[in-house]
Amino acid sequence: MKIHEYQAKELFGAFSIPVPRERVAASPAEAVSFARELGLPVVIKAQVLVGGRGKAGGVCKVSSPGEVETEAGRILGMTIKGLRVGKVLVAECVDVKAEYYVGIIVDRVSRRPVLMASAAGGVEIEEVARTSPGKILKAVIEPSIGLPAFQARNIGMALFGDAKPAREFTLIAQKLYRLFVERDCSLVEINPLVRLGDGGLLALDAKVNFDDNALFRHPENEGLRDESAEEPREVEAKAAGLSYIKLSGNVGCVVNGAGLAMATMDMIKRYGGEPANFLDVGGSSSPEKMVTAMRIILSDPNVRTILVNIFGGITRCDDIAAGLLQATKEADIRVPLVARLTGTNAEKAREMLRGSRVTPAGTMAEAVKKAVELAGGAR
């Protein structure tokens, strides 16, 4: 789960990580009053849950109240990568001497948290990793020990070449690690961490992602969720215990298991079609879940046909068939349905679907071919 920069900065504040003086505004008038309070010039930053807002024109420096009003008004009306900007951050301007990167993630290979830092701040770390991986300094953190000062200090010394900022860096890194662990984060990032004219360090930007699996024990994290940034169909699906992601094609898919769902999408593409969605109905699917799945898929006007691909294990094919039959009664299914059901109780399911408007298929390949054909054929 992602949160906004201003929310991440508030968290930083709670962990005493230094941030600029700033306020979040929802209207141009508010922005003007905050700018007056902070003292001009100020920086106005769009609050959206995607990267690249600077390039999109969502960040600017302004020096008069009139300019604050115009620019805040412009940014508040913007849509960046499909997301509407609902809030802007109004921040004091600071005297930046140098920019750095610092972040913590869990490394999948060492299976431990890793502190990463680089003197190439302000640039996406993935970009640095691609072009000059040698510029990224790393410290693998032993989970039983945490982040000891020496580990952070060594990175600080390599970054600054001077003990004073290295000491300050050490404190910031340790606080960042404490935040990472205490709030079950999947990412904490300061990019850039800036060194000021007076030598101090400041988190000019902040990014915090929470581990979705740990949200159950962090109601305080859940409270920071911005649902307006989520696709409504994906939210509805999640509430029903389904995993749905909208894509741009016209073959709707209902599959059990994430791997098989992706493989089904891939095969649709391979046979010349385009998948309309990713949908995993999960294990032990009840008929009701199937009805919801069908309704969500059909709410996408691009869908021309629906492909059901089930490999029964815990999921029983007869449950799926019952759900399909119920859906054909309850929902207005205006498109052809192709179903391939195999595994647990598949025979019973085939028997149930006989005479219905569901077109049966024996194998995954056969089902995909039929579905692509019914959606208007290969392109």
Add this chain to the structure above:
Amino acid sequence: MSILIDRSTRLIVQGITGRDGAFHARAMRDYGTQVVAGVTPGKGGQQVDSIPVFDSVEEAAQKTGANASIIFVPAGFAADAMLECVAAGLKLVVCISEGVPTLDMVRVLDYARQRETRILGPNCPGAISPGKAKVGIMPAASFTPGCVGVVSRSGTLTYEIATNTGEFGQSTVVGIGGDPVIGTTFLDCLEMFNADIETRAIVIVGEIGGTDEERAAEWVKANCRKPVFGFIAGQTAPADKRMGHAGAIISGGSGTAAEKIKAFTTAGIEIVYEPQELPGLLKARL
């Protein structure tokens, strides 16, 4: 031979008094697995289908000589269940539970490493050595004894692939799980399959996210003497979207299917584009 589990596996089922635990305990025992105990704290002394239930893993292991455990407890309790197995000195722990917090896994795996316990999962279907033992939730009818080792990050896709090994059957099929931080990797399974005399060919079923497939490919190129086949799911997955599995995400342009297919090809791993191609490919190499 086979890997991870066989007729000598003596299994504890943690969460045996729950719906899933009870159902799968029965299914595994019916398959021939030695299910020797169940554990549910507070329900010691009961029986589930005549399998004795204990309050703790330590007690269950002491009284029954169990050497492995399978976990069906809710995600919030899974880390504790795994730690309990490590402390009791079990050699293999299979965690089926989905939704275990990543930092819980970091701590569990740190302890497991110190005590030399192998963790499989979490968020995985388990493992099956057809005809010998099943420690997992897969439908037994999809598997037949044979010589192909299958290792996968998926569940149902694994069943689909295993079914397509046709007449060759499988030595062991391992689902390593779809989470970003897992106990047993492709690499671990490849080493075991390479050393297993019964396994004559290996199929890796990967998906987008992470670099586990790339590391596996490097190892295959340098060390593997058996034919290896690779399937990668998620060629049509969009970037920055989590595709059902917590670990299946293309982030920062890294972890794409194209990268993984390239790594496989470079390492001499034959790409399987559609599951039904597998019998033909196997026939050509075995």
